[in-house]
Amino acid sequence: MEDGTLDRRQVLAGLSGLALGQMPFASFAQTELRIGQRQVTSISDGHLVLPGAMFFDHLPRAELNRILSDHGVSFEELRPPCNLTLMQEPDRVVLFDAGSGAGFMPSAGSMLASLETQGLAPEDITHVIITHAHPDHLWGILDDFDDLVFPNAEVMIGEQEWAYWTDPATVDTIGEARASFAVGAARRLDAIRDQVSLFNGGDEILPGVMAHGTPGHTPGHMSFEIRDGSDVVMVGGDAIGNHHVAFARPEWPSGTDQDQDLGAKTRVRLLDQLATERLPLMGFHLPGGGLGRVERLGDAYRFVEWGA
Known part of the structure; x- marks a missing residue:
């Protein structure tokens, strides 16, 4: 793995391990908290199955x-969960990221079933806010027939992220593994x-929702601060991509970041902010x-699950 690219054989090795099929829904984690009048809930899109070398080569x-x-x-092998953030308030139902849909990995793509447990249909979603355009965050925006999954929603995405992925030159410059x-x-x-x-970044994109530029994982990756007075949570997307190496050695490069140096700088900055300001994180x-x-642990950090 060189120059921030992923080896296609590593990706295929991860995909080959997916005979597991769909993960039983009863095992999905779900967590919620109140931010003023908003209910913020973690809902699952399943999990990924990936070769560890994709993350750890050259460390x-x-x-x-x-x-x-x-x-x-x-x-x-890693099996990272895929946690979507659902924000419900009296006049809006907002989903942060759209999940992977049915076409990426058989162990993922359970977003619609998760919504159903909340008593919601895709037509109820008023806004979909995209942290970045990787498959497990964007591909669920269309169904198996390429029809819109959220026909009534405004889809919000950072301008730099939009420009990068809609540029016809990107497919030729991103590297073979990510083409x-x-x-x-x-x-x-x-x-x-x-x-x-x-x-x-810096825009209040909805009342009480502030965008924070957190680039590196992708060129225009965004995180989002949901705040009402002292009630707050940071929706981090993939700016902090795991609960182990990313916290213990945030300055180390991650093979999943397109710009590994920038991704590490963003991770260090964001962890410092979360620990210093004691902001809850939804990762x-x-x-x-x-x-x-996020708790500081000497020169490093650790992730403490809500309620622990």
Whole structure:
């Protein structure tokens, strides 16, 4: 793995391990909290199955093994959960990210079943806010027939992220391992073009929802602060991509970030902010439904699940 690219053989190795089929819905984690009049709920889109080398190649193996052992994580295979954030308020039903749909991995794509447990249909969603355009965050915006899953929703995405994935040159510059990501994103973004509104970091995109630029994982990755007075939570997307190495050694590069140096700088900055300001975090690939707090641990950090 060089220059921030993923080896296609690693991706295929991860996909080959997906004979598990769909994960039983009863095992999905769900967590919720109140932000003023808003109910913020973590709902599951299932989980991914990925080779550890995709994350860990070229990291110092002895220290890496110690961190993974401390967290009971295998180097060979990771199964990160996919936690979507649902925000309900009297006049809006907002979904942060759209999940992966049926076409990415058989262990993921359970967003619609999760919505149903909340008494919601896709037509009830008024806004879909995209952290970034990777498959497990965007591809669920269309169904198996390429029809709109959320026909009544305004889809909101950062201007830089939109520009990157809709640029015809991206498929030729992103690298072979991610070329399918570029093709899939461009097709889906074109299909929802009439529903899309763009924003930038620092914008209040909805009342009480502030966008924070957190680039590196993708060029225009965004996180979102939901706040009502002192009640607050940060929806982090993939800016902090796991609960082990990303916290123990946030300055280490991650093979899942398109710009590994920038991703590490963003991760260090965001963890420092979350720990210093004691902001709850809703992480897309973090355990326990993704909701927890960040604690400083010497020169490193740790993720503490909500209620622990």
